[in-house]
Amino acid sequence: MDMFERLSPAPRLLMGPGPINAYPRVLQAMSNQLIGQFDPQMTDYMNQTMALYRGIFQTNNEATVLIDGTARAGIEAVLVSLIEPGDKVLVPIFGRFGHLLKEIAERAGAQVIAFEVPWGTVVPESTIESAIKTHRPKLLALVQGDTSTTMLQPLAEVGEICHRHGVLFYSDVTASIVGNELKSDEWGLDAVSAGLQKCLGGPSGSAPITLSEKAVSLIRSRKHIEEGIRTDDHISGSNSRIASNYFDIGMVLDYWGSERLNHHTEASSMLYAARECAQLNLQEGLSKVIERHQRAGAAMSAGLTSMGLTLFGDQSHKMNNVVGVVIPSGIDGEALRVAMLTQFNIEIGTSFGPLHGKIWRIGTMGYNARLDTVLTTLVALEALLTQAGVPVNQGAAYPSALAEFSCSRHAVDGVNHTSQATATEEG
Amino acid sequence: MDMFERLSPAPRLLMGPGPINAYPRVLQAMSNQLIGQFDPQMTDYMNQTMALYRGIFQTNNEATVLIDGTARAGIEAVLVSLIEPGDKVLVPIFGRFGHLLKEIAERAGAQVIAFEVPWGTVVPESTIESAIKTHRPKLLALVQGDTSTTMLQPLAEVGEICHRHGVLFYSDVTASIVGNELKSDEWGLDAVSAGLQKCLGGPSGSAPITLSEKAVSLIRSRKHIEEGIRTDDHISGSNSRIASNYFDIGMVLDYWGSERLNHHTEASSMLYAARECAQLNLQEGLSKVIERHQRAGAAMSAGLTSMGLTLFGDQSHKMNNVVGVVIPSGIDGEALRVAMLTQFNIEIGTSFGPLHGKIWRIGTMGYNARLDTVLTTLVALEALLTQAGVPVNQGAAYPSALAEFSCSRHAVDGVNHTSQATATEEG
Structure with missing residues (x-):
């Protein structure tokens, strides 16, 4: 006999800031049986998922993968992989999740320059540019949509500002993606992280991310291959090793890339969910979904x-x-x-x-x-x-x-x- | 029209070192609709999951929760939360996953003392005790079952050795749990991490962990509450802040504990899976499952x-x-x-x-x-x-x-x- 009753979630209508009810097709996708992590069908599914999220993020970035964790795991993976201890990171804050970016950047060893605007407003682009001129950060970390205040930070002009000043541009779009416009390439984003549990219509637990070539090349300079699977052909990068193994995006990319170098064991059921979320949204059409x-x-x-x-x-x-x-x-x-x-x-x-x-x-x-x-x-x-x-x-x-x-x-x-x-x- | 074919995994029989085919009831559990993260039903499911994994780990530890990521995420959460920079950590290695513990401990800033026995053998308890006497580590990190070599490290006597020398004892049991005996409390373990995708019969993507009171009190001394949700009632600990936000077990415990202080958004579908895995195994009976x-x-x-x-x-x-x-x-x-x-x-x-x-x-x-x-x-x-x-x-x-x-x-x-x-x- 089971110790507790069988799962039987009440038929809630989830009209909060997320998680929301998943699309039935996403739930059905997760009930598919597992396959091996290097099965050709699995690696096909991984490649398809990369292609699908390029569509979702509106990017041609090769480096478009899933981090196996919640949206917060995606944020931490991006920040800990891009930030070397002592790096200056600018974090304009307009709600709770700006504070989170600040905190994660600090834990990654960054010298964080943060400023906050009143909750319920967004940050003027001119303010961002002034702060960049004053502080010369390596990285700008900016939330797109912050559910804590419901605000949507305009990003369209920010990439150009960053480009002009040689600053890497990262945005967390977990709360806003496919509910609002995002054009990663056109807007000049170097790194974007998301989650499934908001407008994408899936469960929390998988974090799609995408990285520009510039971001990837920075991460590659910190490349490290773990003992136990390293061979003489593997050359490590010259810059400081990333402080996390799980969130070392270089290793994650080697796992998703052609070498298929083992890192974690891909969370197959969450990958099924992430793939189905992207299929559903692209099938409907991004402009129709946003509308x-x-x-x-x-x-x-x-x-x-x-x-x-x-x-x-x-x-x-x-x-x-x-x-x-x-x-x-x-x-x-x-x-x-x-x-x-x-x-x-x-x-x-x-x-x-x-x-x-x-x-x-x-x-x-x-x-x-x-x-x-x-x-x-x-x-x-x-x-x-x-x-x-x-x-x-x-x-x-x-x-x-x-x-x-x-x-x-x-x-x-x-x-x-x-x-x-x-x-x-x-x- | 969908961009790619609908999910249709081939009917593989997975007889490798994991992942393996999930129990059908676990797959069905994941197809249940989501509920809100602070819904009383959800927090009940979280509490039940804690109780179920106490059974799986054979422990009475209150601090028995899930880390939202693969088994490797569980390892990193435990190590980064227990290790302060400069701490001595002893890692006896008998296969690939010993190397992984060493690497993650190093990235967490530990002074790692590692030694390796030939692959295909295990580490004698006497060797472990000698190394403890010589090096006086704060923490012993030891894999129980290493799929890379198929070996099962005896743990039954190791806790007593650690206790005698005031060393914290952590084991990763991902590959061995419920396929082989584990008695966390009786064997004196301070921290144990696992994954679903081996003998527990679920998908990769959720990492059950359990921590002794001693381990929890060390983690509590590094307590930190993030800005944006911190109030004046929250007092931070005096020791060094944990280098990761996502893997800060203190914060994870506050989320699973009575305060329900928001951290990540719990990966509900993976929690459904983890809960069902534990139910199935405890229903069959641990001794019968091992047999x-x-x-x-x-x-x-x-x-x-x-x-x-x-x-x-x-x-x-x-x-x-x-x-x-x-x-x-x-x-x-x-x-x-x-x-x-x-x-x-x-x-x-x-x-x-x-x-x-x-x-x-x-x-x-x-x-x-x-x-x-x-x-x-x-x-x-x-x-x-x-x-x-x-x-x-x-x-x-x-x-x-x-x-x-x-x-x-x-x-x-x-x-x-x-x-x-x-x-x-x-x-």
Whole structure:
């Protein structure tokens, strides 16, 4: 007899800042049986996954792989592989995850120059350029979308600034990818890290990353091959060894590359999930996926506003896929979240740090970036707020969200499909 | 249209050193829909997983959690959290994974004292004690089962030696756990790390670990809470900060503990898998699972020997779950492996380092530690060796394996069911 009941997760509708419900096809992908890590079929799947994420990241970078861990593992792998002790790293902070980049960079031995803008705003490009001129960092580490504040940092001009000053440019796009535009090559990014559990529509536990040739060549200069599998043909690089073995991207690239030099044992089921997430999103088309996130996000915002609630932060720089709502005065925000979960099986998010207890965060991501999920969440919230005695505009959210979702201003231009086409040809 | 074909892994029988085929129930577990990371049901599943792995590790350690990454991530988390720069770490090496412990300890800043015994043997306890007396390390890091050589290092007496000399005792048991005895508490282990993809019968990508109170208190002295979620109530420890954020076990414990302080986003699908692996093994009963591995391993060895093949290494110290076979002279070991895969859909293992090209490694692990898999592998191997002109004893393997599997000498005594009982009560 089992010690505990068989797994039977409640049918939650996950409308928080992530994780969200995975696409059913992604869950099905993970139930496929395993194959050996050097089986030709497995290495084909790995190569396909590389090609698919080139499409997702809008890049032609050869070095596009998965780190076997959560999104945070992807961040740490990039930072610990790029930063040598003593390197200057500039970290503009506009929310919790900027603090995380700062902290991980510090632990990697960087001399971190950080500055913070008020939560609910983003960092002006001019401020970034001034800081670069003043501090001459080796690396700029910048979050694209920070779920803690719902803000979307503009990146399009930042790569050009970095290029002008010879600075490496890294962004963590975990919260924003495929819910908002990202053009890694066009925007001049040297390193990008992500996770599956937001708009990509998969579970946490696999972190896609991509690296420019410049970033790879820096990492190669720190190359090291471990004893036990090293042969005389292997030459180590001249620069300092990377402080982590697991996150030594040089070794990860040798494992994903033609030498197939054993490192970790690839997490096959998570690779199945990551591959399926990318297939689903590229099949729908990146511009359509982003447009769907725009529609769903705008509909949610419209519904909340119509109800009489106040949105948090600079709405012109909000991510499509998550919105902050000020908790109305006089009610217990946590009690309402619990009621949403227990009465409606709907999860909305709490908040961290300075926003804790002040806003809820409501996500419309991936599989859940749909009209029905938006409407359901709004009417449930309206019912509970009404019950709690909050004066909301009864009946306003539904038609308002519906109208916003259906309006025609949501087309997305300019998503580059080149990489996607390339990947198709390789298949 | 999808860019690549839908996932459709070939029906391989994975008889190498791991990964092996996962139990179907584990694959099914992963196809369950996600729930939020602080959903009461999710935190219940996390608590249950802690209790289940106390049973698997045979420990009462409160600090029994999953690291979100492959087995190697578990190793690095333990070492980087326990080792402060300059600490002396003793690493006796008897195969590839000893080299890995050495390398990871070095990257963590340790002063590593390593010595190596010939591959195919294990390290005498007396040698370990002498080295401890000479070098006075803070930590002993020792692999239990090293798939590179198939050897099983005796650990039962080592904890007492460490205790006598005030040395922390860590073992990586990824390759050996539930295929061979392990009694973490009775044997005096301070830290143990594992992975799912061997005898536990799951996919790679989640690393169960357990830590004694002594190990936890060392880690707590290095406590650090990241900015962005830190409050005035949080007090940092006085010792050096752990060099990794992702592998800072103090933070991981705060996430799994009652404070539920956010760190990474738990990889829910891998947690489902890890939980199911433990349930399946404890349901069968640890002593029965180990006995099944003994029977299957002994049957495989008997079949190979009867065929006229030579086994590699000290057979009195072999793991139950994997055997090394000397590749007969005059044949191409890789070509035969390819034929096993393409003709029979059976995968057997190649080898690393000094054994590369000299032995195959054949595993009988987890779901695949069965009579039918042993017999199928043996007769397929016999057919291909015969075809390749190797003089094998025709027809000898089948009856010999069958007889060995059925013989009565395989009962396992002394597996402690206390922890399992404890876990059941908590359920």
